[in-house]
Amino acid sequence: MSEKNPFPNENNSGHIWDNDLRELLNDPPTWWRIGFHASWILVIVYTILYPSWPMLTTHYKGVMGWTAMGEYKEDLQSLEQIRAKYEDQLPGKSAAAIMADDELSNYVMKSAKVLFGDNCAACHGGGGAGNPSYPILADDDWLYGGTANEIITSITNGRKGVMTAHSKSLSTAEIDELANAVMKGEPTSSPLFMTKACFACHGPDGKGISAMGSANLTDGIYRFAEEDQLASIKYTITHGVNDASDPATRNAEMPTFGGSKLSETDIKKLAIYVHKLGGGK
Amino acid sequence: MSETTNNSDHPHHHIHELYEEVDHWEVNTGEQTIHAKRMPGVFRNLKWITASTWLIFFLGPYLRWNDKQAIIFDIMDRQFHIFNITILPQDVWMLSLVLLFFAILLAAVTSIAGRVFCGYFCFQTVWTDVFTWIEEKLEGKPAARRKADKLPLLQQNIFRKLLKHTIWILIGALTGISFTLWFGDAYEMWSDYLHLNVSLFSWVVVATFSVFSYLFAGFMREQVCLWLCPYARIQGVMVDVDSIMPTYDYHRGEPRSRLKKGVHDADKGDCVECNQCYAVCPTGVDIRNGQQEGCITCGLCIDACDSVMEKIQKPRGLIRYMSLDELQGKELPPIYKRPRPLIYISIMLIAAIGILYGLTHLGALELSVLHERQPLFVLQSDGSIQNKYQIKILNKTPKEMKIILRAEGPKSLTIIGADKTLKSIPGKISSFSIFVRIPKKELTEEREKLIFKVYNADNDKINADYESMFFGPQIH
Numbered sequence: 027m028s029e030k031n032p033f034p035n036e037n038n039s040g041h042i043w044d045n046d047l048r049e050l051l052n053d054p055p056t057w058w059r060i061g062f063h064a065s066w067i068l069v070i071v072y073t074i075l076y077p078s079w080p081m082l083t084t085h086y087k088g089v090m091g092w093t094a095m096g097e098y099k100e101d102l103q104s105l106e107q108i109r110a111k112y113e114d115q116l117p118g119k120s121a122a123a124i125m126a127d128d129e130l131s132n133y134v135m136k137s138a139k140v141l142f143g144d145n146c147a148a149c150h151g152g153g154g155a156g157n158p159s160y161p162i163l164a165d166d167d168w169l170y171g172g173t174a175n176e177i178i179t180s181i182t183n184g185r186k187g188v189m190t191a192h193s194k195s196l197s198t199a200e201i202d203e204l205a206n207a208v209m210k211g212e213p214t215s216s217p218l219f220m221t222k223a224c225f226a227c228h229g230p231d232g233k234g235i236s237a238m239g240s241a242n243l244t245d246g247i248y249r250f251a252e253e254d255q256l257a258s259i260k261y262t263i264t265h266g267v268n269d270a271s272d273p274a275t276r277n278a279e280m281p282t283f284g285g286s287k288l289s290e291t292d293i294k295k296l297a298i299y300v301h302k303l304g305g306g307k
Numbered sequence: 308m309s310e311t312t313n314n315s316d317h318p319h320h321h322i323h324e325l326y327e328e329v330d331h332w333e334v335n336t337g338e339q340t341i342h343a344k345r346m347p348g349v350f351r352n353l354k355w356i357t358a359s360t361w362l363i364f365f366l367g368p369y370l371r372w373n374d375k376q377a378i379i380f381d382i383m384d385r386q387f388h389i390f391n392i393t394i395l396p397q398d399v400w401m402l403s404l405v406l407l408f409f410a411i412l413l414a415a416v417t418s419i420a421g422r423v424f425c426g427y428f429c430f431q432t433v434w435t436d437v438f439t440w441i442e443e444k445l446e447g448k449p450a451a452r453r454k455a456d457k458l459p460l461l462q463q464n465i466f467r468k469l470l471k472h473t474i475w476i477l478i479g480a481l482t483g484i485s486f487t488l489w490f491g492d493a494y495e496m497w498s499d500y501l502h503l504n505v506s507l508f509s510w511v512v513v514a515t516f517s518v519f520s521y522l523f524a525g526f527m528r529e530q531v532c533l534w535l536c537p538y539a540r541i542q543g544v545m546v547d548v549d550s551i552m553p554t555y556d557y558h559r560g561e562p563r564s565r566l567k568k569g570v571h572d573a574d575k576g577d578c579v580e581c582n583q584c585y586a587v588c589p590t591g592v593d594i595r596n597g598q599q600e601g602c603i604t605c606g607l608c609i610d611a612c613d614s615v616m617e618k619i620q621k622p623r624g625l626i627r628y629m630s631l632d633e634l635q636g637k638e639l640p641p642i643y644k645r646p647r648p649l650i651y652i653s654i655m656l657i658a659a660i661g662i663l664y665g666l667t668h669l670g671a672l673e674l675s676v677l678h679e680r681q682p683l684f685v686l687q688s689d690g691s692i693q694n695k696y697q698i699k700i701l702n703k704t705p706k707e708m709k710i711i712l713r714a715e716g717p718k719s720l721t722i723i724g725a726d727k728t729l730k731s732i733p734g735k736i737s738s739f740s741i742f743v744r745i746p747k748k749e750l751t752e753e754r755e756k757l758i759f760k761v762y763n764a765d766n767d768k769i770n771a772d773y774e775s776m777f778f779g780p781q782i783h
Contacts, residue, residue: 153681165685245688
């Protein structure tokens with residue numbers, strides 16, 4: 027560092043290295059200072075307006091009273107206002123009337139898709155594709171009827187069909203014969219269908235009785251579809267469905283969605299959605 | 308350093324030599340306002356003509372066509388209308404070709420004739436030109452303005468200064484408003500503007516345009532070209548030795564000397580050091596130093612020099628449009644012998660053909676079909692296999708269409724959900740769920756081809772089709 031400043035009048039700090047490298051005392055550029063001051067002013071204004079400083083048990087709330095939750099609720103409200111145009115019409119209309127209205131049923135399909143995903147798809151599969159032991163909703167084979175109102179009843183009250191276990195009343199050979207007849211889709215071809223009173227539940231033509239929820243045995247659509255379908259039919263005949271007397275019985279229960287679980291309108295929406303999946307009557 | 312070394316070896320000496328070179332570096336980094344002189348001439352007139360192409364920007368939105376705005380970029384409804392053509396997001400590939408066309412046009416023009424865009428068409432050049440024209444009308448010739456710049460503010464003509472800034476801001480605002488008019492109905496939007504009843508977004512756009520027009524054309528001017536604009540830099544590398552640009556013919560001009568009592572020394576070149584070329588330059592460039600980054604090739608120095616050459620009875624063209632090779636005495640090859648322009652022109656041609664093809668094949672109807680994956684298929688109780696499809700019909704016409712849907716595939720297929728005609732909303736996609744059923748015994752393959760066809764019920768020439776699949780169970 028030089029004792030004598032060889033570069034007078036150029037506003038240097040007097041720090042000079044290698045005879046000519048020196049530090050000047052120029053101000054930072056104006057644009058930089060504007061940016062700097064604007065930044066700290068912004069921070070102060072922001073922390074006054076918005077929730078910011080942590081305090082011992084709570085935090086400073088900000089003079090605008092903004093909260094993330096409040097913003098979410100506002101957004102939700104404005105969303106509901108848009109939906110209200112359709113939602114307000116739904117409670118007063120029957121499922122059939124809604125389905126007759128293109129615009130309304132379009133809305134219901136979009137809206138119920140979420141409900142279906144939340145409540146139904148876990149068992150019945152996305153799009154009602156069904157799962158082992160859970161019925162397909164996209165076909166037109168219905169145990170309890172496939173009109174929108176029948177579907178509403180099924181969702182509201184749940185369903186629990188019963189088939190007696192026949193391990194005691196039928197011999198293995200008889201079960202084999204009946205199972206093979208069902209497998210062919212012609213249950214009445216076996217005389218046992220009449221003599222062993224299968225018709226009492228499945229109807230004299232074997233097409234099921236929807237009031238009882240008994241299966242149609244003629245259409246090749248199985249309630250308990252499995253890889254080895256013949257074995258599955260034999261198992262069902264042997265152990266029944268929901269028969270408390272047989273510990274190996276098949277469990278098949280559709281839970282109740284009415285009451286506190288889903289509102290009537292939501293159930294109506296779901297019924298329309300399910301009705302339109304591919305097999306509504 | 309030892310004390311005995313002589314002065315020329317002292318490091319300070321070398322440094323000063325370097326600094327002297329730097330002093331010749333003539334890029335004005337904004338410390339001085341350039342007050343360019345205005346002189347009439349061929350290129351001055353040409354500049355007004357090219358600048359007037361921007362009137363399209365201001366007047367275009369008021370054009371009507373069939374009781375609608377002729378050109379409207381309707382972002383809200385996601386459609387562009389250009390006369391009878393409707394362009395929807397599906398046609399956006401054409402936009403990329405339009406961009407390609409103009410990008411290559413820029414390259415082609417630049418390689419042939421330098422920064423033509425910068426000098427004659429660029430909004431920065433045009434707006435600055437208009438702003439300085441207004442400045443000259445209100446505050447006088449460059450000399451008067453330079454003098455006034457040195458005076459304290461209160462001694463200047465405050466009224467005229469205020470008027471100038473007001474007009475500048477108004478031009479900026481008009482620029483912003485005109486920009487927004489392309490995106491909505493111009494007449495309705497003007498009424499909204501006059502009632503101060505437009506969206507916040509429009510106000511922000513107008514404010515942004517006003518501020519930046521005012522700032523860029525009023526104050527920053529050539530600085531925008533020097534260090535803000537990327538195209539200025541890109542175009543600099545697009546020129547080559549065959550590109551013609553305003554060039555000072557130094558073989559003829561040097562050594563330059565001043566006229567003494569109107570007499571010209573025969574040993575000297577034609578340049579009489581009148582500095583008019585420098586005085587008229589809007590970017591403050593001395594063209595006699597050769598082609599340089601500040602030059603926007605506007606040709607105003609050619610006008611200035613020619614007028615002086617005429618006065619001293621020398622041939623015009625001491626500064627003229629020529630290439631670097633021409634300056635060295637070589638001949639300029641014709642364009643068809645230069646690969647670069649040829650390649651550019653062929654790319655432009657391909658892009659233009661693509662755009663033309665797109666515009667003539669827009670079609671009125673577009674169909675797309677999504678096969679439902681969950682479930683892929685279901686067995687129905689009558690023994691048929693059912694597949695579900697989402698039919699999406701795009702109606703590109705401004706009218707509602709009644710659509711008939713058919714499917715071609717295995718025999719005895721039935722479509723469920725399309726017995727009525729389908730209603731397709733104009734300018735939008737209408738979506739329908741339909742089912743196709745085929746008896747299981749008729750299926751010979753796990754997957755069969757299915758072709759969906761849609762027709763306008765009133766005019767079956769308007770149609771579209773889409774190939775899809777029909778899925779069934781495994782055939783054993």
